[in-house]
Every structure is written in C-alpha cells, then in structure tokens.
Amino acid sequence: MTSSWKVADVVAVHEETSNARTLRLRVPKLMGHLPGQHVDVRLTAPDGYQAVRSYSVASALPSDELEITVEELPDGEVSPYLVHGVSVGDQLEVRGPVGGWFVWHADDASPTQLIAGGSGVVPLMSMIRAHAVSASVAPFRLLYSVRNPDGVFYRGELASLAMPGGATPLEITYVYTRAVPDGWPTPPGRLDADLLARSVLPAAENPAFFICGATGFVETVSDWLVQAGHDPDRIKTERYGGIGGAS
Numbered sequence: 001m002t003s004s005w006k007v008a009d010v011v012a013v014h015e016e017t018s019n020a021r022t023l024r025l026r027v028p029k030l031m032g033h034l035p036g037q038h039v040d041v042r043l044t045a046p047d048g049y050q051a052v053r054s055y056s057v058a059s060a061l062p063s064d065e066l067e068i069t070v071e072e073l074p075d076g077e078v079s080p081y082l083v084h085g086v087s088v089g090d091q092l093e094v095r096g097p098v099g100g101w102f103v104w105h106a107d108d109a110s111p112t113q114l115i116a117g118g119s120g121v122v123p124l125m126s127m128i129r130a131h132a133v134s135a136s137v138a139p140f141r142l143l144y145s146v147r148n149p150d151g152v153f154y155r156g157e158l159a160s161l162a163m164p165g166g167a168t169p170l171e172i173t174y175v176y177t178r179a180v181p182d183g184w185p186t187p188p189g190r191l192d193a194d195l196l197a198r199s200v201l202p203a204a205e206n207p208a209f210f211i212c213g214a215t216g217f218v219e220t221v222s223d224w225l226v227q228a229g230h231d232p233d234r235i236k237t238e239r240y241g242g243i244g245g246a247s
C-alpha cells in the first residue's frame, strides 16, 4: 500500500455496458496489487476544487497497469466524467492500491463464495481472474445480482471462465432483478434469504465469503448468511455506499 498520489495514464477504454466503462491505467511503479484492493482516483477542476472516489481494481495484471470499471450514477459528481469524459491519453491522479482485508490470496484453497450486487462484481472479477491465472483449485462460486442481462459486466469472459471442464472451478448464478434473458426459467425478482441459501456454498463446507455492492445490499446479505448458519468470521464485505437494498 502506498499513500502518495501518482499521475496515471489512461491507456485503454472499453465500454462494459451502456453506463459502465473499464479504464486501463498505467501507474508508475505500481508493482501489482492484491485481488480485492481498490485505488483512489482524484480529479481536480480548473478552479482547484478536488473530488476523490474509490474504485476497485478489476484486473489481475502483475504489472504497472490496472483496470477499473466505473458505473455511472446519473446525478454523481465523478462517475459520469469517468464513464463519458475520459479518453485514451488523458491522465488521472491515483493513490493505492489500498486495502488488506477484502483480499483473496491465491494460496487459499478454501471454497470461496463471491456475492456481487451490481458494480460490486468489480473486485470479485479481480479475484476470479487471479484464481484463473494462478490455476487455483479452490472451488469458486459467484452469485451476481444485476438488474438485467445488458447490465452484466465481463459477460463473455465470465461465461468462458465458468465453462464446464474449465481449468479452474467456477460456478456462476445470476439473479436478475428487473428483466431476465429470453427463456430464463424464473421471472425477475430480488434476491431473498431463501434464494440466497439455495445458491451459495453450504455452511458445512465452511466457505470464505466476499460480498460487495451498495451498502444496503451488503448488510442485508451478510445478515441472511449469518442467520442461515454461516460463520461471521468467514464473511468479508466491501461497501460501495448508497442505500440500495438486496437487488
């Protein structure tokens, strides 16, 4: 972890969905990061006004580059600029990577349950990518709550990593809260305690949990897991802010 601000170059941009974009940043002397960590991004207006926001690292690149994926909050101060205003060749101030708690270590062979609400999938994607790169044998399961199929981040890559017989064990369960894909067996609906209990790794396997999303989602899901008999000491959470519930 480092606390000094560095000037990062935007070296690539990629539209993830209609309102989210992945930015690849080259950060001097970054020397990698741990899956689950985030960086702080600082913007400075011409009049000197500054705004700082945190963004999880999405990539698992052992280099001086990292990727963040930003979802636009329409009334937000920073995210609309990062999603629509930044181009390749621009520079951003970055601090980090930050965080040592919400981190997956590649030598941890525990069964691992990842639970994402919306853009909370970003740090979990870093863990999934690191899991694949390290050829980890830890069983990985992702429960991804998202509004509709077009809102899924990393859709193609997730599908390919979760192919049966793939190099590393990954299962994915999608919960669509507002619209489902054609032919989906159930109507859209919010995650609830029953669906959660049916979808996650069983308590008997003592899985490690990583939950990320809006604050309300994370707190609700954590409570349900504890009520279902999961060990609170195995549950790690990252709260993005906002008040969103379990959707």
Ligand SMILES: Cc1cc2nc3c(=O)[nH]c(=O)nc-3n(C[C@H](O)[C@H](O)[C@H](O)COP(=O)(O)OP(=O)(O)OC[C@H]3O[C@@H](n4cnc5c(N)ncnc54)[C@H](O)[C@@H]3O)c2cc1C
Pocket (backbone or CB within 6 Å): 038, 053, 054, 055, 056, 057, 068, 069, 070, 071, 072, 073, 075, 076, 077, 078, 079, 080, 119, 122, 123, 213, 214, 238, 239, 240, 241, 242, 243, 244
């Ligand atoms: C550790 C950490 C990692 C994060 N990683 C990511 C990431 O990978 N990708 C990403 O898109 N965002 C991430 N966030 C959220 C991000 O830091 C900003 O809060 C978000 O981009 C909104 O900033 P803004 O300036 O556009 O909105 P603001 O101007 O700060 O807020 C606008 C309005 O939206 C509300 N709001 C703020 N945050 C949220 C939220 N998360 N959900 C719902 N409403 C909200 C505010 O209460 C306010 O009413 C992360 C947050 C944390 C703490």
